[in-house]
Amino acid sequence: MRILVTGHLGYLGSEMVPVLRARDHEVIGLDTDFYGSCDFHAVPVDAPMLPLDVRDVTVTDLAALDLDAVIHLAALSNDPLSDLDPQLTYDINLDGSVHLAEVAKQAGVRRFLFSSSCSLYGKGGDAALDENAAFHPVTPYGESKVRVEQALSAMADDTFSPVYLRNATAYGLSRRLRADIVVNNLVAHAATSGKVLLESDGTPWRPLVHVLDIADAFAAVLDAPAEAIHDQAFNVGRSGENYQVREIADIVADVVGDCAVGFGVNASPDIRDYQVDFTKIHRTLTGYRPRWTVRRGVEQLWAAYRHGGMTADMFAGPAYVRLREIQRLRAAGAMGADLRWSAA
Numbered sequence: 001m002r003i004l005v006t007g008h009l010g011y012l013g014s015e016m017v018p019v020l021r022a023r024d025h026e027v028i029g030l031d032t033d034f035y036g037s038c039d040f041h042a043v044p045v046d047a048p049m050l051p052l053d054v055r056d057v058t059v060t061d062l063a064a065l066d067l068d069a070v071i072h073l074a075a076l077s078n079d080p081l082s083d084l085d086p087q088l089t090y091d092i093n094l095d096g097s098v099h100l101a102e103v104a105k106q107a108g109v110r111r112f113l114f115s116s117s118c119s120l121y122g123k124g125g126d127a128a129l130d131e132n133a134a135f136h137p138v139t140p141y142g143e144s145k146v147r148v149e150q151a152l153s154a155m156a157d158d159t160f161s162p163v164y165l166r167n168a169t170a171y172g173l174s175r176r177l178r179a180d181i182v183v184n185n186l187v188a189h190a191a192t193s194g195k196v197l198l199e200s201d202g203t204p205w206r207p208l209v210h211v212l213d214i215a216d217a218f219a220a221v222l223d224a225p226a227e228a229i230h231d232q233a234f235n236v237g238r239s240g241e242n243y244q245v246r247e248i249a250d251i252v253a254d255v256v257g258d259c260a261v262g263f264g265v266n267a268s269p270d271i272r273d274y275q276v277d278f279t280k281i282h283r284t285l286t287g288y289r290p291r292w293t294v295r296r297g298v299e300q301l302w303a304a305y306r307h308g309g310m311t312a313d314m315f316a317g318p319a320y321v322r323l324r325e326i327q328r329l330r331a332a333g334a335m336g337a338d339l340r341w342s343a344a
């Protein structure tokens with residue numbers, strides 16, 4: 001297939017592109033490249049691309065590419081970024097996504113894979129939540145995911161099959177590393193300070209999934225017949241991979257060794273607390289086989305941080321924390337308040 005991957009230069013996208021190519025898909029990227037200075041000792045992914053903001057894409061841009069599918073990853077990718085200015089999250093993650101889907105549909109693209117998030121479940125009870133569970137988003141980020149899914153669903157018809165991949169929280173090595181997601185963060189803390197520092201009281205539940213298992217899930221949706229995925233939501237992750245944050249900390253301390261588990265100064269209960277059921281994706285996409293566990297991911301990160309020389313200064317800097325990098329770029333005048341690049 002010929003596939004447009006938006007956000008292909010981000011944490012998930014830069015690992016997804018090689019996975020798609022290995023399956024003989026032709027990939028064209030689209031990214032405004034907010035995090036061009038944020039590589040972690042790796043060659044950036046190299047793909048033909050449209051250097052565009054999703055808010056500005058036109059039907060002409062996409063029609064010229066003769067695409068079979070769009071994988072839409074580009075977004076402000078976490079809660080702290082959405083707290084910076086909630087309106088920006090609605091502009092990019094909600095309105096930008098709906099705009100992209102509309103132009104894709106008009107350009108004749110038949111399949112649209114949206115990178116949604118389990119965070120739209122927000123606050124769950126003790127039971128694991130399946131795709132029919134109620135939405136309780138607790139941030140603009142989570143709410144934007146709900147509203148995009150609803151808008152895309154209204155666009156579904158014989159010519160256009162949207163699919164909503166509700167990823168668990170990702171972990172694992174990527175050439176565009178993020179250290180602002182829980183597993184990667186705890187390992188970086190341990191590697192640079194000898195302490196595993198929890199920012200919550202450690203009790204919340206989180207579903208977790210490796211970046212490469214997310215890439216395989218998107219590839220499996222591309223392989224599936226349209227009737228199996230048309231207007232469907234899939235929780236993306238693996239049974240048995242729901243953890244309390246405290247358990248993740250214990251795994252990190254065990255793998256890194258000689259680490260004390262402690263609580264940060266602002267540690268408090270976290271309102272995002274949910275366990276997720278992954279039965280549907282395994283039942284429907286029979287070729288999908290997630291391979292990673294959190295323990296293996298922690299081992300991978302620990303080895304990478306040691307060999308790549310993750311220092312306390314690097315960890316404290318902007319390169320691997322999305323909010324800090326956006327703040328740095330804004331303060332330097334490289335982009336405006338609307339996160340569009342300033343004229344050179």
Ligand SMILES: NC(=O)c1ccc[n+]([C@@H]2O[C@H](COP(=O)([O-])OP(=O)(O)OC[C@H]3O[C@@H](n4cnc5c(N)ncnc54)[C@H](O)[C@@H]3O)[C@@H](O)[C@H]2O)c1
Nearest residue numbers: 007009010011012032033034053054074075077115167170
């Ligand atoms: N990483 C996770 O744990 C996780 C979990 C669930 C869902 N997701 C979703 O997956 C997607 C990718 O996440 P990620 O971790 O790779 O994020 P990321 O921040 O590493 O990458 C996002 C990419 O999108 C690009 N981008 C952002 N706004 C853009 C715009 N307006 N126009 C064009 N490009 C733009 C950025 O330059 C960046 O390359 C996001 O939609 C995110 O919400 C991520």
